[in-house]
Amino acid sequence: MKHLLCILSLLAFAGTSLFAGTAKSGAPNIVFLLIDDLGYADCGFNGGKEILTPNIDKLAHDGTILDSLYVQPVCSPTRTALMTGRYATHTGVYTVVRPHATWGMPLGERTLANALKEAGYETAITGKWHLGEFERAYLPTSRGFDHQHGHYFGAIDYFTHTRDGSHDWYHDDKELKEEGYSTHLIAREACRLITTKDQGKPLFLYVPFNGIHAPHQVPDEYLKPYAQLKGERQKLAGMLAAVDEAIGQIIATLEKSGLRENTLVIFSTDNGGPKPCDNTPLRGFKGSIWEGGVRGCGFVNWPGKIASGMHNKEPMHTIDWYPTLVNLAGGSLEQKMPLDGKDVWPMLTQGAPSPHDTILCVHSPTSAAVRMGDWKLMMNGADQDSENADEDAPKKKVKGNGAAKGESVELYNLATDIGETTNLAAKEPERVAKMRAKLVEMLKGAVTPGQVNHEAGASSGLKKAKAKP
Numbered sequence: 001m002k003h004l005l006c007i008l009s010l011l012a013f014a015g016t017s018l019f020a021g022t023a024k025s026g027a028p029n030i031v032f033l034l035i036d037d038l039g040y041a042d043c044g045f046n047g048g049k050e051i052l053t054p055n056i057d058k059l060a061h062d063g064t065i066l067d068s069l070y071v072q073p074v075c076s077p078t079r080t081a082l083m084t085g086r087y088a089t090h091t092g093v094y095t096v097v098r099p100h101a102t103w104g105m106p107l108g109e110r111t112l113a114n115a116l117k118e119a120g121y122e123t124a125i126t127g128k129w130h131l132g133e134f135e136r137a138y139l140p141t142s143r144g145f146d147h148q149h150g151h152y153f154g155a156i157d158y159f160t161h162t163r164d165g166s167h168d169w170y171h172d173d174k175e176l177k178e179e180g181y182s183t184h185l186i187a188r189e190a191c192r193l194i195t196t197k198d199q200g201k202p203l204f205l206y207v208p209f210n211g212i213h214a215p216h217q218v219p220d221e222y223l224k225p226y227a228q229l230k231g232e233r234q235k236l237a238g239m240l241a242a243v244d245e246a247i248g249q250i251i252a253t254l255e256k257s258g259l260r261e262n263t264l265v266i267f268s269t270d271n272g273g274p275k276p277c278d279n280t281p282l283r284g285f286k287g288s289i290w291e292g293g294v295r296g297c298g299f300v301n302w303p304g305k306i307a308s309g310m311h312n313k314e315p316m317h318t319i320d321w322y323p324t325l326v327n328l329a330g331g332s333l334e335q336k337m338p339l340d341g342k343d344v345w346p347m348l349t350q351g352a353p354s355p356h357d358t359i360l361c362v363h364s365p366t367s368a369a370v371r372m373g374d375w376k377l378m379m380n381g382a383d384q385d386s387e388n389a390d391e392d393a394p395k396k397k398v399k400g401n402g403a404a405k406g407e408s409v410e411l412y413n414l415a416t417d418i419g420e421t422t423n424l425a426a427k428e429p430e431r432v433a434k435m436r437a438k439l440v441e442m443l444k445g446a447v448t449p450g451q452v453n454h455e456a457g458a459s460s461g462l463k464k465a466k467a468k469p
Contacts, residue, residue, distance in 0.1 A: 023120030024330025028302065029203045029263040030116070031190075031254070032321075033247060034082075036075065036128065036154075036213035037286060038269035039277025040297050042240060048278060050229065051237045055248030059265060062308045063301030064348060068315040070371070071271050071296040073287050073363050075154055076105075076130050078270040078318055079208070083111045083131065083143070085322025085341035088362055089446035097132050099153045099163055104132015105143070110335045112322050113144030113204065119331030122146055122201045126189040127208035130154050139173045145206075148173050149189040151182070156210060158182045158217040181219055183211045183239070187246030191253040202329070203259075207250065208270070211243040212236050212277075233276040261303055264328070266321065268298035283420040289369045289381050290420055294361045300348055312347065314354040315371055320344045358438055365446040370439045374415035377425075377435035380408055411435070 041047040045060035072078040072088060080086075080093040083105060088094045097104050105111075113123045124147035125140050132138030133152035140148040151161060151168040158181055161169035169176050178185060190207050197203045222238030229237055247267075254260040272293040273279050274286040284290030296318070300306050319341035326333055327343050340360075346352035361369040361376075369378040411425040411432055425432050 023202050026262070027119070027121075027202045027329045028305075029197075029205070029254075029259055030121075030325060030329075031203075031205045031250065031263055031265045032082075032207065033250075033265065033267045034079075034127070034206070034208040035243060035267070035269050035297075036208070036210050037271065037273055037277065038212060038240070038297055039273025039279050040269075040282050040292065040295060041278045041280040042212075042236075042273060043297060045299070046297050047280060050226075050233075050278070051240050052225065053240060053244040055244045055251065056267065059247070059251065059267065059301045060299040062303070063265070063299050063306050064308075064310040064312050066296075066298045066300065066316065067311050067313045069268060069296045069298040070294050070315065070317040070359055070361060071269065072318070073271055073289055073293040073361075075213075075270050079129075079131055080105045080109075081318045082321055083113070084109045084337070085112070085319050085339040086337060087319060087340045087360055089360070089365060089443060090337075090340065092447035092449070092451055093131075094362070094364055094449045096154060097130055099166060099168075100134055101132070102134050104134070104138040107137055109337055111144045112325065113140075113206070115144075115322070115326045115331050115333075115335075116204045116329055117144050117146065119326065119329040120201055121204045121329060122198045123204045123206075124148070124193045125206045125208070126150050126193065127186045127206070128152075128154065128210045129208075136173070141173045147193060149176075150186055150208075151210065154210075155214060156182070157215065158210070181242070183209060183242045183246050186210075187249050190246075190250050194250070194253045194257055194259065197257075197259075202262075204325075204329075209243050209246070211246075212239040214274075218242055231276075236276055264300065264302040264305070266298070266300050268318070269296045272296070281419050287363075289361045289363050289367065289378060291376075291414070291418065294369075306348065314344075314347050315356060315359050316344045316347065316354060317341065317356070317359050320355075324348075358442065360439075360442050362443075362446075364449055365443050368439060368443060370435055370442065371414070372435055372438065374413055375431065375435065376412045376414055376420075377432060377439060378408075378410040378412075379436070379439060381410055409436070 043053045044057040072081055074096055076096045077088045077093050080091050084091055117123045123145045125145050126149040129140055129152045136142055149171050153163045153168045156163045156168050169178055186209055216232050216235035218235055218238035222241050226234045226237040254263050272286050279292040282292035284292030286293055323333055323339055323341045323343045324345050342355035347354055359371045367380040369376055409425045410423045411428055412420045
């Protein structure tokens with residue numbers, strides 16, 4: 001009998017091993033399009049009138065537009081949130097990873113690419129990484145990606161692929177000399193990856209364009225349709241038109257390869273747009289925790305699975321893509337680092353309410369906001385990163401009800417005041433107290449900015465910030 005039980009146990013183990021790394025039957029290909037520094041209303045589908053984005057607009061209108069998609073105020077924190085499903089308060093990535101900085105997304109973090117690869121996906125990134133490059137352990141092919149193409153830094157020259165004298169262009173994490181406009185090269189590699197994908201595996205293709213981030217550079221032919229615009233806005237328009245063209249090429253390649261019907265396409269900005277982007281009707285720009293800094297322009301599209309011609313107003317955050325996509329892929333969410341993100345698939349496909357009762361918008365542990373229902377409470381919201389601050393931010397803090405000495409508090413009803421023009425903190429003291437208590441709870445144990453654990457991740461051995469608000 002003991003021998004029989006041993007044999008059955010071995011068979012069970014063998015069965016588990018046999019199917020480990022095999023994607024769920026019918027698991028979709030996933031193409032994640034991340035646009036750098038895109039304004040909330042730069043694209044036509046979200047109210048833009050100046051720039052032609054026909055390919056993006058068609059995808060949006062054939063899918064579901066996300067009216068309340070939250071991101072981080074700046075670049076690397078959003079990319080970390082996407083890759084880990086965790087808030088910056090838990091990863092310690094509050095700001096951008098500068099070129100050659102001796103830190104990056106903590107090595108103890110399991111990434112979305114890791115999880116999907118374990119679920120049986122082929123994984124690829126073409127575009128901007130921006131999550132650390134000073135050691136090989138921080139590079140994309142060490143963080144779950146089978147393929148890599150593009151650059152590690154932010155703000156590279158679009159034609160020379162350099163920043164501050166350093167060449168920054170790689171293929172499979174080996175330096176590559178490749179001539180061409182970066183948006184074109186990123187799209188070309190994305191199309192190549194689609195046509196050469198492993199036919200036995202679904203594909204996770206992450207396409208983080210460096211367009212439309214500064215420096216504003218684009219081939220002259222893209223400027224001609226925008227002669228009515230001037231200066232940097234004209235250049236930005238041409239850059240977005242080039243990104244739109246690139247996305248059209250990617251979708252056409254999916255269709256030609258017979259993959260379109262089983263491909264989920266996600267489109268998002270990484271943070272609110274800086275000037276000269278258009279964030280209408282939101283207040284603020286990149287670097288702020290006003291809606292103009294943290295409410296992203298985005299949509300989802302999957303023929304037959306995602307409703308077309310719809311707007312979804314339920315709040316969600318970039319951290320939610322991790323559990324949503326891993327569950328959709330049939331992968332496992334069992335891991336050391338606890339997730340902040342929640343599965344929003346029922347919200348996207350069945351009309352279910354947001355799984356969040358509270359969403360955290362954080363610039364730092366002492367400058368943060370919470371959204372609860374239609375209400376948003378901000379503590380020290382005017383404390384902006386000097387490099388990315390909203391130029392229109394008030395210089396003097398305005399004290400409202402519930403503010404401690406040296407702090408500012410702002411309360412807005414986003415249902416009636418999406419532009420955050422009327423601070424209701426003094427009129428709603430009970431609501432301020434309730435929301436402030438929730439914010440303090442969410443900030444409890446927050447990692448101090450700059451204290452990133454390179455070995456075990458941000459949840460162990462790091463200095464903690466006091467929940468000051």
